[in-house]
Amino acid sequence: MPENIIQVEGLTKCFGDFTAVDAITFTVKKGEIFGFLGANGAGKTTAMKMLIGLSKPTKGMGSVAGFDIAKNPEKIKKRIGYMSQKFSLYNDLTVKENIRFYGGIYGLDKKRIRSKTQSILKELNLNDVAGTLVAALPLGWKQRLSFAVSMVHDPEIVFLDEPTGGVDPHVRRQFWETIYEAAALGRTIFVTTHYMDEAEYCDRVSIMVSGKIEALDTPENLKHQFKAKTMDEVFLKLAR
Amino acid sequence: MVHFESVCPLRSSSIRTSWNRLVMQAIQVDNISKSYGKISALKSVSFQVEEGELFGLIGPDGAGKSTLFRILTTLLLADSGEGHVAGNHLLRDYRKIRRIVGYMPGRFSLYQDLSVEENLSFFATIFGTTIEENYGLIKDIYVQLEPFKKRLAGQLSGGMKQKLALCCALIHRPEVLFLDEPTTGVDAVSRKEFWEMLKKLKQKGIAILVSTPYMDEASLCDRIALIQNGEILTINTPEGLMTEYDLPLYAVKYDDTYQLLKGLRKMPYTKSVLPFGDSLHLTVEAETPVSKITEYLTDLGFENAEIRPISPTVEDIFLELSRRTESKND
Numbered sequence: 001m002p003e004n005i006i007q008v009e010g011l012t013k014c015f016g017d018f019t020a021v022d023a024i025t026f027t028v029k030k031g032e033i034f035g036f037l038g039a040n041g042a043g044k045t046t047a048m049k050m051l052i053g054l055s056k057p058t059k060g061m062g063s064v065a066g067f068d069i070a071k072n073p074e075k076i077k078k079r080i081g082y083m084s085q086k087f088s089l090y091n092d093l094t095v096k097e098n099i100r101f102y103g104g105i106y107g108l109d110k111k112r113i114r115s116k117t118q119s120i121l122k123e124l125n126l127n128d129v130a131g132t133l134v135a136a137l138p139l140g141w142k143q144r145l146s147f148a149v150s151m152v153h154d155p156e157i158v159f160l161d162e163p164t165g166g167v168d169p170h171v172r173r174q175f176w177e178t179i180y181e182a183a184a185l186g187r188t189i190f191v192t193t194h195y196m197d198e199a200e201y202c203d204r205v206s207i208m209v210s211g212k213i214e215a216l217d218t219p220e221n222l223k224h225q226f227k228a229k230t231m232d233e234v235f236l237k238l239a240r
Numbered sequence: 241m242v243h244f245e246s247v248c249p250l251r252s253s254s255i256r257t258s259w260n261r262l263v264m265q266a267i268q269v270d271n272i273s274k275s276y277g278k279i280s281a282l283k284s285v286s287f288q289v290e291e292g293e294l295f296g297l298i299g300p301d302g303a304g305k306s307t308l309f310r311i312l313t314t315l316l317l318a319d320s321g322e323g324h325v326a327g328n329h330l331l332r333d334y335r336k337i338r339r340i341v342g343y344m345p346g347r348f349s350l351y352q353d354l355s356v357e358e359n360l361s362f363f364a365t366i367f368g369t370t371i372e373e374n375y376g377l378i379k380d381i382y383v384q385l386e387p388f389k390k391r392l393a394g395q396l397s398g399g400m401k402q403k404l405a406l407c408c409a410l411i412h413r414p415e416v417l418f419l420d421e422p423t424t425g426v427d428a429v430s431r432k433e434f435w436e437m438l439k440k441l442k443q444k445g446i447a448i449l450v451s452t453p454y455m456d457e458a459s460l461c462d463r464i465a466l467i468q469n470g471e472i473l474t475i476n477t478p479e480g481l482m483t484e485y486d487l488p489l490y491a492v493k494y495d496d497t498y499q500l501l502k503g504l505r506k507m508p509y510t511k512s513v514l515p516f517g518d519s520l521h522l523t524v525e526a527e528t529p530v531s532k533i534t535e536y537l538t539d540l541g542f543e544n545a546e547i548r549p550i551s552p553t554v555e556d557i558f559l560e561l562s563r564r565t566e567s568k569n570d
Contacts, residue, residue, distance in 0.1 A: 039427035040398045139301065168300035168468075169455065169555050170562070173514045180498035180515070194427050197456065200517025219518055231517075232428055232456070239429045 005030045005157050005188045006051065010060035013046050020046040022211035023060060030156070033179065033189045035199045038208030039239050044192050045161075047208070051190075052159055053077045065156050078106070081150035084161035088146035091135035095126055098134055099149055106153035120148045140171035144178050157188040164198065176201050196232040205231070207238055214238050264327045266291050266416050266447030267312065272321035274307050274470075281307040283470045284321065289416075289449055294442045296461035297451040298554070304470040305451040306346055309420045312449070313343045326415045326447075339367070342414035344405050346421045352394030356385055356404055359393050360411060367412030377444065378407045381437055399430035406437065417441065419450040423457065435460045455554040466558050473561040478554075485552040485560060487511060487526060490533070493519040493546040503540045509533065514559065519546075521556055 006028035013021040021043045028034045038044040049055035051064055053073030062069040065079040089098050099120055103113035121127045124144055134142060143163070150158055160179075164172045179201075183189055191202065199205045199219055206216040215222055215238055219231055226234045267289035274282040281304045289295040297305050310316035312323060314334040323330040325337045350359045360382075364371050375382070381403050388396065393404060402422055409417060419438075423431045435457065438448060442462075450461070458464045459478045466473040466481075474484060492513075494500040501520055504513040509528040514521050524533065530547060537545045552560075 039429055040425075168302075169559055171300070173559075176515045177498075177501065180501070184496075184498045194425075195454075196428050197517055201515065235428045236432060239427070 003030050004028065005032075006034075006062070006064050006190070008051070008060070008062035011047065011050060011057055011062050012059035013043075013050060013055065014058045019211055021050070024208070024211075024213045026206055026213060026216055028157075028188060028190060030188055031183060031186050033183050033191070033201065033203045035202035035205035036190060036192045036208070037194065037196070037199055037205055037235065038192075040194070042208040042239075043211040044208055048159060048161065048190075048192060052080055052082060078153070079155055079157075081153070081155040081158035082161070083146050083150040083158065083163060085163060089134045089142060089149065092133060094131050094133055095121070095137070095145060096130045098145070099152060102149045102152050108153060116152055120145075120152070124148060140168065140174055143171065143175055147175070147178055147182075151182065151187070155187070157190060158182065160189065160191040162192055162194070164193065164195065172198075196230065196235050199231040199235075207235060209239050264291065265289060265324070266293065266326060267295075267449060268324040269308075269312070270322045272308070272311060272318045272323055274304075274311065274316070274319050281470050282311075282318070285467075285470070285472055286321075287465055287472065287475055289447055291447055292442060292445050294438060294448045294450070294460075294462045296458055296464040297449065297467055298453075298455060298458055298464050298558075299451075299467035300453050302469070303467045305467060306420055307470075309343070309345070309418050309449075309451065313341055313418055314338060339412075340415045342409035342412070342417045344409045344417075344419045344422055346424065348401050348405065350393045350401070350405055350408060353392060355390050355392055356396070357389040359404060360407055363408040364411045369412050371411065374411055374413045377413055377441075378410050380440060381410075382407050398426050399433075402426055402430065402434060403437075406434075410441070414446065417446050417448045419448065421451050421453065423452055423454065431457075455558055458554040466554075466561060468558075468562045468565070471565060473558070473565055481554065481557055482551060485557050487523050487560075488528065489550055489552055489556060490522045490524070490530070491516070491519040491546075491548050491550045492522050492533075492537075493548075494542050494544070500537075500542055500545065503537065503542060507533070507536050509536075512559070512563070516553075516555070521550070522547075523560070 004027040009025050010023045011021060012019065012023050024047060036044055046055065050057050050069055051062065053069060053076040057070055064076050067075045069076060090101065093101060096117060099117045100113055103116055108116065121130055126145065129137065164175055179189055202219065204218050206213045222234050226237050228234045228237060265288045269285055269287050271284045271286055272282055273284050285308065299305055311318050312325060314330060314337050326340055328336045354362060361371055385400060385403055388400065393401065396404065423434055438450065442448060461478065463475065463477050465475045476484065492500065492504065497515065497520065501513060501515060504510055504520060504522055509524040509532060511523040511525060533547055
């Protein structure tokens with residue numbers, strides 16, 4: 001049995017009278033690609049903020065990478081990677097400077113930063129543009145660099161917050177290949193997205209509706225359970 | 241025509257205009273190009289949208305969709321080429337065009353500090369009309385907003401904002417509606433509702449040009465143009481589009497998708513292999529028997545891999561056509 005890297009029980013968050021996240025319970029296994037889906041306003045972002053140590057739960061408990069989310073949020077922050085479409089790289093720093101900057105933020109020593117820089121540049125084939133400002137890179141390259149940088153401190157789990165909105169189908173596919181590669185190396189991937197077709201790339205997905213997790217299984221089982229051909233249909237049946 | 245002109249004491253431009261109106265297209269785009277410095281955003285784009293047609297412009301970020309919308313709504317000048325909206329010339333008749341089109345830009349552009357009701361009445365007034373006069377057109381959409389009519393637009397949810405923006409774009413009963421990525425960033429439920437609203441508007445005779453990065457929305461349009469890097473890859477009906485894929489296509493499935501992907505990349509018959517959800521889409525050289533693929537996979541140890549011939553999705557077609565265009569341009 002692989003261990004659980006995320007374990008959450010009855011996790012709840014209220015803002016005044018409003019219950020944004022309503023007693024959710026789930027686990028994510030090590031090395032899994034886990035899709036966290038839900039309509040706008042279903043509570044995804046609030047739930048994720050609790051998992052990454054940015055927001056304190058009102059009730060319930062949870063652990064991420066072995067640490068309690070209420071008691072040790074700072075320890076969690078050091079052990080996870082985080083990437084979103086909005087917050088990623090500094091456009092006015094070069095490729096190399098971005099890697100060095102994030103390495104520094106995560107407290108890597110100089111030697112480690114140097115070796116990490118080399119390996120990222122080599123793996124992503126970015127040696128020729130190491131001194132180029134990130135602003136000048138094509139979107140697909142930025143995205144893969146951003147993903148690599150979010151793992152500069154070798155976290156066991158990476159949170160991807162809507163990583164591929166609006167992008168080119170080529171770029172999305174390249175990106176999913178990079179995600180598969182990371183998962184093949186044993187890293188856990190936690191993705192939020194509202195591209196329902198993207199849900200099908202995940203090992204398991206959960207679907208949140210009005211603060212609750214209404215479904216959780218492999219995409220295949222969910223389609224079977226809801227007698228649907230696509231995840232889009234599953235989602236519509238649940239959320240409507 | 242010569243006779244007609246001699247008996248009719250009209251200036252020839254008026255004749256041309258009335259002639260155009262007889263065979264009028266809702267939108268006519270002829271070889272429009274636009275560059276920003278070195279980047280060419282549109283490369284000689286041409287297409288027509290018929291009256292009452294729901295026409296989709298489908299392509300990723302940076303394809304040139306918003307540039308085209310701005311040109312057609314007379315907010316930006318093309319470098320070259322011509323265009324007409326409801327028979328009106330983009331340059332000569334720009335004032336007329338501004339009165340008869342509805343435009344919903346990609347970024348939310350209503351007044352955040354006005355209420356729902358105030359926004360709507362503002363746009364009605366600007367166009368010299370009233371909410372009451374055209375209420376019939378927006379009724380279905382507006383009833384969903386009515387409970388929140390005193391709320392500031394800035395405090396609405398994404399789906400609600402989008403509905404309000406559509407009402408504001410419709411309040412002067414436009415002949416042609418331009419919707420630039422109305423469903424981007426909106427969840428699947430609201431997207432579906434939005435497309436249902438468009439279908440109803442189309443039945444009321446309004447021509448609609450709508451852009452989207454979601455390839456799966458193609459099937460909801462009468463016709464679509466796939467666009468990438470400022471170039472139109474193809475224009476077709478959703479059904480016609482499917483016939484543009486002329487190579488054998490298979491969905492291949494195995495427990496370890498990533499290892500399978502690496503394996504198939506090296507297969508000699510492979511033309512392309514791409515991840516599509518829980519399976520891989522594999523295009524092979526024409527006339528490759530399935531047995532060859534099975535054999536290859538078995539040799540590599542992927543013994544129970546499932547191989548199934550499939551019809552292409554819009555994404556398959558987009559990826560294939562853009563690959564062909566790229567190799568042609570190289």
